Amino acid sequence: MTTEPYLLTPGPLTTSLRTKQSMLRDWGSWDVDFNKITARVCERLLQIVHGTGTHECVPMQGSGTFSVEAAIGTLVPRTGHVLVPQNGAYCQRIARICRVLGRKLTTIDYPQDRQVAAGDVERALTSDPSITHVALVHCETSTGILNPLHEVAQVVARHGKGLIVDAMSSFGALEIDARTTPFDAVVAASGKCLEGPPGMGFAILRRGALERSEGNCHSLAMDLYDQWVYMQKTTQWRFTPPTHVVAAFDSAIAQYLEEGGLAARGARYANNCRTLIDGMTKLGLKSFLPAAIQAPIIVTFYAPDSPHYTFKTFYDAVKAHGYVLYPGKLTTLETFRVGCMGQLGERGMAGAVEAVGEVLAEMRAAA
Numbered sequence: 001m002t003t004e005p006y007l008l009t010p011g012p013l014t015t016s017l018r019t020k021q022s023m024l025r026d027w028g029s030w031d032v033d034f035n036k037i038t039a040r041v042c043e044r045l046l047q048i049v050h051g052t053g054t055h056e057c058v059p060m061q062g063s064g065t066f067s068v069e070a071a072i073g074t075l076v077p078r079t080g081h082v083l084v085p086q087n088g089a090y091c092q093r094i095a096r097i098c099r100v101l102g103r104k105l106t107t108i109d110y111p112q113d114r115q116v117a118a119g120d121v122e123r124a125l126t127s128d129p130s131i132t133h134v135a136l137v138h139c140e141t142s143t144g145i146l147n148p149l150h151e152v153a154q155v156v157a158r159h160g161k162g163l164i165v166d167a168m169s170s171f172g173a174l175e176i177d178a179r180t181t182p183f184d185a186v187v188a189a190s191g192k193c194l195e196g197p198p199g200m201g202f203a204i205l206r207r208g209a210l211e212r213s214e215g216n217c218h219s220l221a222m223d224l225y226d227q228w229v230y231m232q233k234t235t236q237w238r239f240t241p242p243t244h245v246v247a248a249f250d251s252a253i254a255q256y257l258e259e260g261g262l263a264a265r266g267a268r269y270a271n272n273c274r275t276l277i278d279g280m281t282k283l284g285l286k287s288f289l290p291a292a293i294q295a296p297i298i299v300t301f302y303a304p305d306s307p308h309y310t311f312k313t314f315y316d317a318v319k320a321h322g323y324v325l326y327p328g329k330l331t332t333l334e335t336f337r338v339g340c341m342g343q344l345g346e347r348g349m350a351g352a353v354e355a356v357g358e359v360l361a362e363m364r365a366a367a
């Protein structure tokens with residue numbers, strides 16, 4: 001295979017040629033035309049969650065985790081107390097952020113194949129009124145499980161607490177409606193379902209919560225309040241923006257809207273996910289999660305039952321057929337993951353399944 005393989009990974013993922021080509025120009029960070037791009041990106045991100053007029057979009061340099069950490073550091077006062085219902089590695093990362101930032105933390109622990117339950121969040125908030133915020137991962141990318149954001153948001157709002165959502169791998173593909181799902185922050189990044197290159201994140205923040213967050217942050221560079229105030233005053237990013245990434249993200253969002261926005265993106269991923277699970281099942285590979293709690297974003301599969309299997313040999317062989325897989329993230333079970341996102345070319349997910357089938361045949365022939 002001499003051409004680039006397709007990335008079946010949950011970011012970075014395969015972007016379109018048009019998105020790549022939009023990175024061929026250098027922009028000055030003070031340039032009016034560049035700052036118009038930033039403003040357009042933020043405006044459209046707000047529209048995707050129906051937050052125009054009630055919420056603010058604040059972009060942040062760095063990978064997605066930088067924005068999650070920035071949102072927690074900015075919104076949760078130093079005397080705050082965060083409840084993290086956890087059923088995977090990204091929830092655990094949020095818990096770690098709270099510990100590192102010195103924010104008081106309580107967790108509700110689930111096995112990795114169990115959804116967070118709104119009733120458990122309700123009980124935790126009732127039994128400990130000192131909790132100020134709940135931090136929820138919408139789609140747990142470590143397994144692909146979907147958590148019930150809307151139900152949890154209703155409970156959190158009823159208790160008058162703040163909700164911070166890591167919607168990194170769902171934003172733009174799964175419905176989040178700020179008019180009916182109350183939250184203080186929804187955090188995502190450029191290189192996930194919106195199919196831009198990696199390099200910047202953003203938080204959609206309820207304006208009232210943002211306005212009250214001055215001085216909370218532990219960090220100079222990661223203070224979303226300061227970034228917001230500076231951007232409002234100057235139209236510029238506070239520190240050097242990832243200009244090429246912003247321009248490419250803008251192009252990726254334009255293509256997203258041309259494709260038909262959230263409904264079309266969600267439908268494409270759902271179709272990919274169906275093709276993937278059906279095809280892999282026919283090849284004898286079993287997915288880790290039951291269909292009812294599987295988000296159409298990334299799928300965890302049990303490793304092939306072959307004496308020759310190691311993830312590395314499987315990965316290398318499938319890559320030689322043109323597709324890059326992703327390692328599993330379960331501690332006790334041998335698994336691998338396949339992402340449903342990105343520009344998968346003409347043959348789409350069917351091509352990926354075919355490649356896996358050929359590799360399995362080769363492995364069995366070698367047995």
Ligand SMILES: *Cc1c(COP(=O)(O)O)cnc(C)c1O
Nearest residue numbers: 063064065090139141166168169
């Ligand atoms: C990708 C992702 C992140 C951010 O990871 P980075 O490596 O920092 O980009 C955070 N949460 C979830 C659920 C993700 O899928």
